[in-house]
Amino acid sequence: PAPTVISGIKDLRVLKTTQSSFVNFIDDEYRSLPDMKDRIFSTIVRSSWQYSSWKNLDFDKIHNRVMEIILKNFAGDADKGIMSPSVQNTLYVTEKEVLDVIPEISSIDMEMPNKHYFTVDLSKFPKVVQGENEEVFLPVDKPSGIIYAQLDRRDIKSKL
Numbered sequence: 001p002a003p004t005v006i007s008g009i010k011d012l013r014v015l016k017t018t019q020s021s022f023v024n025f026i027d028d029e030y031r032s033l034p035d036m037k038d039r040i041f042s043t044i045v046r047s048s049w050q051y052s053s054w055k056n057l058d059f060d061k062i063h064n065r066v067m068e069i070i071l072k073n074f075a076g077d078a079d080k081g082i083m084s085p086s087v088q089n090t091l092y093v094t095e096k097e098v099l100d101v102i103p104e105i106s107s108i109d110m111e112m113p114n115k116h117y118f119t120v121d122l123s124k125f126p127k128v129v130q131g132e133n134e135e136v137f138l139p140v141d142k143p144s145g146i147i148y149a150q151l152d153r154r155d156i157k158s159k160l
Contacts, residue, residue, distance in 0.1 A: 007063055008048030014074045016041035019081040032144070040137055041084055042115040043147075045070060049098065052106035052153075062102060069097050087112055087147045095151040109150035116140045 020041035022033060049066065051057060073094040076082025084090045095108045117137040122128075 003054060005051045005054040006048050007051070007059060008046070009063075009067065009070075010046045012045040012047075012067075012070070014041075014043055014045060014071070016074055016081075016084060019076070020084045022086055025086070040117040041074075041087065041090075042117060042139070043087060043112040044115065045110060045112055047108065047110040049105045049108040051104055053104065057104055062104060065102060066098055066105075066108075069101070070094055073097065087114060088149070091147055091149050092151075095149060099151055099153060107150065107152040109148070111146060111148045113146045114144045116144050 018038075020039050022039060023035045023037060025031065025035075047066070047070070051062075073082065073090055074084070091110050091112055095110060098105055098108050117139050120136040120138050122136060
């Protein structure tokens, strides 16, 4: 049988400070986050992808292309960015683009823990904090959920 070849990345820290939100999710007893139209989006990406074949591939070129797609979907154009309505959406859009533009990849998965930043209430210090940029964000040391998804090409057949 042909070998299965899997590549990937781990510990890719990304921080998106504009064009990020968390809105329109189901609001039930298990939801812990409020809607936020403007928030910091931070995560540590772990991703792996499986090749449909291992012959005659430029693994470095494909790895660099996957990295470009991930970073583009998080940051976007330097002038205007790209809107992220949620971590889940950005993850899906990224995986779909990888499969759309790199035919040598048959499957990709990504895992992204939410690394939240909350604003610090500085209202009690009006003499200390002045000017236009008066927000301070405090990173939370524990992730607030792990978002995971895997996309496969439709033509993949089970090997069982």
